[in-house]
Amino acid sequence: DAGITQSPRHKVTETGTPVTLRCHQTENHRYMYWYRQDPGHGLRLIHYSYGVKDTDKGEVSDGYSVSRSKTEDFLLTLESATSSQTSVYFCAISAGGRKNGELFFGEGSRLTVL
Amino acid sequence: QQQVKQSPQSLIVQKGGIPIINCAYENTAFDYFPWYQQFPGKGPALLIAIRPDVSEKKEGRFTISFNKSAKQFSLHIMDSQPGDSATYFCAARPSGAGSYQLTFGKGTKLSVIP
Numbered sequence: 001d002a003g004i005t006q007s008p009r010h011k012v013t014e015t016g017t018p019v020t021l022r023c024h025q026t027e028n029h030r031y032m033y034w035y036r037q038d039p040g041h042g043l044r045l046i047h048y049s050y051g052v053k054d055t056d057k058g059e060v061s062d063g064y065s066v067s068r069s070k071t072e073d074f075l076l077t078l079e080s081a082t083s084s085q086t087s088v089y090f091c092a093i094s095a096g097g098r099k100n101g102e103l104f105f106g107e108g109s110r111l112t113v114l
Numbered sequence: 115q116q117q118v119k120q121s122p123q124s125l126i127v128q129k130g131g132i133p134i135i136n137c138a139y140e141n142t143a144f145d146y147f148p149w150y151q152q153f154p155g156k157g158p159a160l161l162i163a164i165r166p167d168v169s170e171k172k173e174g175r176f177t178i179s180f181n182k183s184a185k186q187f188s189l190h191i192m193d194s195q196p197g198d199s200a201t202y203f204c205a206a207r208p209s210g211a212g213s214y215q216l217t218f219g220k221g222t223k224l225s226v227i228p
Contacts, residue, residue: 031214040220041220042203042219042220042221043158043218043221044218045215048214048215050214058215090157092157094214101146101148101163101205101216102163103150103158103160104159104160105157105158105159107155107156108155108156108157
């Protein structure tokens, strides 16, 4: 299994509070991604990173920010959580090049915003 | 906008049956089509993938059929087993710039009953 660790795995928070989810990899892969998974919507890309300090927006980036100060860590921050951000969040990594479609996913972080 | 349309949303088959999951895409610049399998409580995992220069790819009991002219591809599971019960996602990767962003279908929940 790819070395990907997400933390926390479960979190309950209140509307308006900041939340940070962490993704840590031990594979030294260049690309890292944050997806959210919701019933009826499948997997939707929030943000991705193609290198240290190089990030870009995905399909559903509003209300989220990311940072990548080291190859192995990719942080997802909800500055002020809303109930619509209740979801399961998955981090994924990819080696890039011809393997760009080969994503390795973490176990997920279930976030509930009350 | 949804660029990869997946059907059906859910599927129930008897053990030994051959479930078929279909996906259709709109962007002709896609060059890699992976399928991911997700068990409850786990992250998705790459199952099998195909490139548009071939019409079929088999790996064990899993087969992808690809119809480039119709812009459709499908997953067949031969001799399905209860252990195949999972959610399956098709995806597509654009060629060239943006090739690090996969577009996922909304998923198909497969139940294989004994």
